[in-house]
Amino acid sequence: MKPEMTTSLTELSPSGLAAVEQEIARACRQARRDRGSVTLIAVSKTFDAAAIVPVIGAGQRVFGENRVQEAKAKWPELISAYPGIALHLIGPLQSNKAREAVALFDAVHSVDRPSICEALAKEINSQKKWPELFVQLNTGEEPQKAGVPPAEADAFIAACRERYGLAISGLMCIPPVDEAPAPHFALTAKIAARNGLEKLSMGMSADFAIAIQLGATHVRVGSAIFGKR
Numbered sequence: 001m002k003p004e005m006t007t008s009l010t011e012l013s014p015s016g017l018a019a020v021e022q023e024i025a026r027a028c029r030q031a032r033r034d035r036g037s038v039t040l041i042a043v044s045k046t047f048d049a050a051a052i053v054p055v056i057g058a059g060q061r062v063f064g065e066n067r068v069q070e071a072k073a074k075w076p077e078l079i080s081a082y083p084g085i086a087l088h089l090i091g092p093l094q095s096n097k098a099r100e101a102v103a104l105f106d107a108v109h110s111v112d113r114p115s116i117c118e119a120l121a122k123e124i125n126s127q128k129k130w131p132e133l134f135v136q137l138n139t140g141e142e143p144q145k146a147g148v149p150p151a152e153a154d155a156f157i158a159a160c161r162e163r164y165g166l167a168i169s170g171l172m173c174i175p176p177v178d179e180a181p182a183p184h185f186a187l188t189a190k191i192a193a194r195n196g197l198e199k200l201s202m203g204m205s206a207d208f209a210i211a212i213q214l215g216a217t218h219v220r221v222g223s224a225i226f227g228k229r
């Protein structure tokens with residue numbers, strides 16, 4: 001083993017992960033939910049293998065990346081070295097990356113427009129691989145942000161299913177940074193319920209406990225595990 005790997009295994013012994021695990025367990029108890037009903041996605045974007053390996057070593061198996069190219073560069077090797085890794089794409093997807101995304105990822109959280117639906121459907125059918133799919137909502141209706149506006153969500157989900165034949169598992173949201181997240185989580189849960197969707201991808205380092213209170217099944221936590229980016 002190279003010296004820097006030895007150093008990182010001790011220095012980065014993942015205290016962040018342990019703290020996040022503890023907080024998830026606490027939030028689940030408080031919400032009277034089973035710990036098994038919440039999947040922790042460790043968001044490893046910008047961090048290299050030396051930072052990721054100790055987190056895998058501590059037992060974490062579900063990871064999130066926001067860029068297809070970055071994930072392609074660092075994950076195939078880790079996936080073959082450590083069995084049972086699941087990789088989630090949590091960032092925007094371009095249609096021309098759909099092939100690589102379907103090949104590499106076990107879940108895509110950023111389904112938000114017809115061109116992506118079409119590209120995903122094509123790749124799913126040809127690769128016979130079925131990543132779990134989440135429709136991303138833009139609950140804050142922020143012009144710069146990806147996601148479907150709440151008013152268009154029902155029609156978009158219906159189109160995903162009927163027009164593109166996609167099995168949608170749930171909804172994802174990223175609340176505006178300068179607002180209380182709870183109303184955004186509650187709105188996401190409400191839209192999911194009325195569309196028969198069981199999975200909710202919501203909650204990041206600053207607010208995952210609140211998200212669990214409001215029904216999150218997937219929390220996407222980066223900096224609280226890996227440190228500042």
Ligand SMILES: *Cc1c(COP(=O)(O)O)cnc(C)c1O
Pocket residue numbers: 043045066090091174204205206220221222223224
């Ligand atoms: C980076 C990112 C996260 C994790 O954010 P932290 O605040 O570091 O926990 C979660 N979701 C998405 C979509 C992200 O891009």
